[in-house]
Amino acid sequence: MTSADSLRHDLAGLMQRALLPPRFPVRRDLEVESGIGSANTTVSFYDHIWVETQIFAAAAIRVHQTGLDGAWTASGLRQMLRALLTRISDPHAVLATVADLAPQIRFDAALARLDVVSGQVSIATKGEAGARLGDGTEAFDGPSVTPGSILWLTAGEMPGLSDDKVPIEGLEGLVKPALQGSAGVGCAVLYKTAAKSNRSATFVMTNDLAGIPPLLEDIGRFFLRQSLDEEAVAGLDVALDEILTNAVNYGYKDGNAHEILVSLSVESGLLSIEVRDDGGPFDPLSVPEPDLSVEIDDRQIGGLGMHFVRTLLDRVEYKRSNGWNVLLLEKNLPPAGGNAP
CATH class of the missing domain: 3.60.40.10 (PPM-type phosphatase domain)
Incomplete structure (x- = not known):
């Protein structure tokens, strides 16, 4: 040959x-x-x-x-x-x-x-x-x-x-x-079983930063369909942008196209978001939280994005499952017609 x-x-x-x-x-x-x-x-x-x-x-x-x-x-x-x-x-x-x-x-x-x-x-x-x-x-x-x-x-x-x-x-x-x-x-x-029709959705993007803005727009429309309180979901787009950007930038080294899945559901006053990617194993929660008492110029680089995610959500949990990174986010929602706590 x-x-x-x-x-x-x-x-x-x-x-x-x-x-x-x-x-x-x-x-x-x-x-x-x-x-x-x-x-x-x-x-x-x-x-x-x-x-x-x-x-x-x-x-x-x-x-x-x-x-x-x-x-x-x-x-x-x-x-x-x-x-x-x-x-x-x-x-x-x-x-x-x-x-x-x-x-x-x-x-x-x-x-x-x-x-x-x-x-x-x-x-x-x-x-x-x-x-x-x-x-x-x-x-x-x-x-x-x-x-x-x-x-x-x-x-x-x-x-x-x-x-x-x-x-x-x-x-x-x-x-x-x-x-x-x-x-x-x-x-x-x-x-296996019928999916829930109107209170859940799954959105898919490839591991390309250009796919993040349209995906966030789709998620925003989902929030509107669910009539979610604007204050309750304020900032979630920024948090998801941080998570997806990290997944795209650091998760893939083979040069191939991959899919990142974002699943959302609203049930019993709880918004659940699950972000899945099949990139290399990486627990974003392992990034040390920044020391906010230190002057900005003296702080260690990194950690602010995930600090914002932890602060905004009521629950953030990571696991590695079947070759996928899985990040579970939960946000308590105010009662219909009520105010966020």
Whole structure:
């Protein structure tokens, strides 16, 4: 192998690994487990994104190319699918649009769009691809799935799951055996329970500082929909800006795109905010609090941002879970029509 061939091979491997999304975080409503078959020889990938607050999309894709050319094609296809899924609600129309815009791309695909509140699911497949429930029956487009249902999306040669019951080790215990010796790609989605409809929301941004202002605007609109007292939530945008900026600046060193999730819920006079990122382990609460009694010029650099967060919130807690940094923030809210304490 020449040096040029070696470079192409290495680049193809790096690009194929960059196609894959970060591991799906632990959630009450969904569990996702995906993988590429051990005998797969083409460029294949799986993907999952939140296209709206309560709309989740997942895909299993196999491109009919190999090497660096296949990696280039797959990378463009992934970005195109993501963009279309945020603009077009029907997966059938998404695949049709790809065929119109890029007829030269030959690929197999299974797409699903799930409303985590109603359980309504839309499914589309192309080529050698399938969508089945965990018990092996075909998953049809249109009807709702019930809590406990497993949706198995596949592209290429991929067997069904061995059971429709999740083993004690989780969804991974069903997906891993299916990948052994197979030549395709699979994505399993377990619909665990319906999400709350109007008092909770999840917002997603990539690890790019430019994504912070629009995300904070979305959160501000959520506060307005909940009719939250302005004084009670004053400053939360600044606190979240600090937390998200730290996550983007210090959490990632691989140069790849990652997702940061911000989940909010309002219940029984309590606003809960959970910030998740799959960057390197980092507990922001470990940063020493600044000595405010010292003159500004003599203070140790750092710590003021998290000091503001601690002061503003009633509870701040950190944990490392399943490869994700999880920061839980809680704020007590005044009674409706009352004043903040």
